[in-house]
Amino acid sequence: MSLSIILQLLVNGLVAGAIYSLVSSGFSLIYSVNKFVHFAHGAVIAFSAYVLYYLFSTLGISFWFAVVLSLIFSALLGYATNELIYKQLRKRKSSPVILLVSGLGFLIFLESLILIFFGADVKVINLIKVTKGLEFMGAIITPLQIVIILVSIALLIFLFIFMKKFKLGKAMRAVSDNKEVAEIVGISSEKIYSWSFIIGSAIAGIAAVLIGLEQNLEPTMGTNLMIKGMTASIIGGIGSVPGAILGSFLLGILENFGIWFLPSGYKDAIVFTLLFIFLLFRPQGLLGIKRRAEK
């Protein structure tokens, strides 16, 4: 294995990891505040990507305007999901499992809607002309991929600062740590839940834009992205945003180095075995705090 190959695999892994981290950071932000698995997160990404496709490729709206609209759309979709489903369930003090199942139901619902509205044909958002990527010491990477990696790192930094310095971020951390105490000091937890969905889903919108440009659109893309993003968050520590991003890069790199040695059909096997092992033996993940997983 020459250096350039190791470097290339690293680059491939980083790009894959950055894509997963776009999914997992929003997902785990929502998890950390709300403490349940928002299964429909992937469908929010898929739907927003289709909205972008519709605005940009079908209606011909200028790209940046379409991006802004689809980000607004994804934030609204996340907000609506919380208002219409999760909030109602929480009112009745439903358990996290119910919220998970309802998220699964909503995921199926949204994917079927995409199928009815847009059909199953593969869609491509054609914005960037494809050329041979830039070469660094034998490893090749395209400008878009660099952007994806940069955005995911920027997201990490933004979320870090947001949680530490911003009033809203601090309130989120407070609710995440202890909802009762937060309410005593005057933080409305419902309001924070709504905000977590708006911000988490807006991140999903960013993911939708970049993934839409890098890959194709398919109605089931949400489920597939969700599975990878969720796996990454669990590995990194579910409910810890830095953990989720770390887990994503780890997953991307492991996947790509793994299929160097194993037949490439085992790519998913690597992912799921890792997920299974973590759930069983280290459910708190790499960075997560041990919580009610084991009572």
Place this chain on the structure above:
Amino acid sequence: MLKIKNLTKNFGGVKAVKSCDFDIKENTITALIGPNGSGKSTIFNLISGVLVPDSGKIIFDGVDISCFSPENISNVGISRLFQKSQLFDNLTVRENLLLSLDNEDTKFWKNIFGRNKINKKKEDLVSEMLTSIEMNYFASRLGRELSFGQKRLVEIARTILNPHKFLILDEPVAGVNPKLRRKISDILIDLKKKGETILIVEHDMNFIFKLADDVIVLDEGAVIARGSPEKIKESKKVLEAYLGN
């Protein structure tokens, strides 16, 4: 009967129980008292196997049970009442009590082949108990349909019916109305007459002093005093522990 030696338990950096030592003699009612956060519930959780001690030993009938699981501790003869209601909400009162009688019901094949019928003897035990707590009328109510006090009563009954040599009761009368309190007190006195060994945690001092033979006072996870109720009542140390906080 029960010997606790040098028992220690930490939560994070906080020492909940530190080097606790005491023993409990057969056929006595011992009360464990102390201010909030003095480690009473932690000791109960350690004895009943819900928590595992960091160090120290719990010896019951000559057997070291400090690392036993809750079910094994129950099976060596320690029956526990929780402070918070732990009734099976979706089972009837009768089913709740039947569950405590033995462990034959965990044997799958025996049950499938009908070799574990609920026989007259079991029925009688349960209805006898229901009569004694005056809950016959509620026998087929679901656990979640009961009032708080009724839940307590059923739970106490369940704890007593669970085959045991030693009862540990965590605040049996906390939050119940005076009428029920008297009833529960009667039940416990009845048990005392039968010569049961009981360890009890309770905040109501009058209740304790009426019932207990022996009182252990805990503060900050350690035993600070021990003796008969009369002696404890006058102890300065105990007063300080309560008022000092």
Place this chain on the structure above:
Amino acid sequence: MEAYFIHLIILIGIYLILAMSLQLSIGYTGLMNFGHIAFYSIGAYVSALFTLNDIPFVVAFISAGIIAGLFGLLLSIPTNKLKGDYLALATIAFTFVVYVVSLNWVSLTRGPLGLPGIPKPSILGLSFSSNIMFLILVAIVAIVVYFFIRRIIDSPFGKVLEATRDNELATRVLGKNTFKIKSVSLVISAFLAGIAGSLYAHYITYIDPSSFSMMQIAPILCMVIIGGLASLKGTIIATIILVLLPEPLRFIGFSSSIVGPMRQIIYALILLVILLYKPKGFFGKVELE
């Protein structure tokens, strides 16, 4: 016409076995077992591989259950301490693992090629190759499964299962080994899913990994939740309704290209409405926790 109904009833029968066994673990034991499809898949593959290697159907059928049950035991050991959504995720991951293995272990499962030509069952020379005979077989199995589960839940053992679901710690403090109890429940549930898989394989005569993907759990979960937890009657009614409900869509004159998504939407909407407005389902005794 009648023959089509026979086909639908066979499907209902297979789904009934699946849904009732899932009810045993979710509704009666409180185990959030979302990996039921994995056992279904294992059962289907075992039975198919056995009969394709000229082992009699009865042996294959029972082995399908037993091997699925063994996997249930295998899964129950490490997941025993997990609860709620963590258990749900771990069992979902188990489904993925089984799916990926069946896709990649080409020398055994023929991978994506699937196993075609699975023979129709015959027991002691009695052939079940016609649909009406197969219906009788499925009906018998489903009825036996129903009474088996009834027997379990009505016995004191069933009460221990319910006690474990309501409050595991209290059950342990009463001296019951809930580890063992939960394992037994999962093993039985897996065993029944395995025999359902066997029936499926021999009815469809072709299986491939894509028939057992993770999302296949959704309709079965719907049946259990819509019917109501801890209610076999509810599960049965919900299964019948959910299998039949989308059928009129084929006939009312919807364009066939939206029948599939419409069915999914109907399932999803019913599920959401039930969770929001009738959390105990039609006949449920308890809420999902």
Place this chain on the structure above:
Amino acid sequence: MKKQNKIYWIVGVVVVILIIILSFITNRKESSSEVVKIGVLGDLTGDLSSLFRGVPRGVDMAKLDIEKEKDVKLQIFLEDQESCNPQNTISLMNKFINIDKVDFVVGGSCSGTTLVAAPLANEGKLPIISPVSSVPNITEAGGYVFRTYISDSERTEKSAELAYSLGFRRMAVLKDISAETEVSSSSGGRKRFEELGGVVVSDESLTINDKDFKTQLSKIKLSKPDVLFLCVISPGQISIITKQMKELGLDIQIIMPNEIAQNNELLVEAKEYVDGLIYTLPGDAPLSDKLIQLKDYYKLIYNEEAIPIYTLEAYDAVWLGTLAVLKSDRTKESIKDSLYQVSQDYKGVSGDVEFDENGDVHKSVVFYQIKDGKFIRY
């Protein structure tokens, strides 16, 4: 209150059951002798539906033409297998046989579902003509199973031979292991290439849900191949693979043994990077008036330049089936028997569609190439 609730449920359940029964009954139409009923097993939703969209279109065009030319009405029952789900196929076959009572079936998109439908077809004595299935083992699926598509075995060998004759000696294989046809094609092509004296330098795989092939392609690049033998089933994956090849600077000839690359979306969405790709199409039908007419008609109706794959095969399947029904005494056996006869005289638009004794057709394999945004005969 509780009782009332119960009544609601009972009423609800009864209503649902009534609707179900009614919907079945109202659909039971009397069959008249001039009507030929055709069941179509399409794949209208799911990841692969864009691939198979030619099937219903071919059926529709055939229906128009047949009704114009022959004095007969066609009744089409178009149904959706939903991503080649075997359970749905069984449901639909049962519906075709028992409720719609169709004369023959066109379809079975994935080879797996055709194999699932085969026993039902043989038992119910219902001829089924697949315009799509190409796996070799359909040949032995039974007397009532026909296909107007060619078997994979010949075209994969031809593709390997083409690669060798173009002077390539180092072949890399990339195959979709979640699609049955692709696994068998890749091994067939690989074997033939090695027989000829070429070397297979790497053999990589992917699955239908994958969207990132950079590591597989890096691995391939490292083995320094001069040709890529690409066996995938999703047009979307072709566009990503070719895109990522370009990004990685892996600039080698791609040969696909199948027809998937003949996809208009690829020309629209991935025009720049699929350029040069060689693929195969079955059949070498002369450009008859009928074919020209069809092509013009297709452009008019569907507003697409090229006719998608499987359209002509589906068109021929409907024609063959209908001719056979008209020639028969309308019993199922005679429809099957006359299928062999009519296929001898019928001039297919998709090439030579004469059935052999196994219900297979033997068309020549033709190579095509994507050049400057067009599909060009190679």
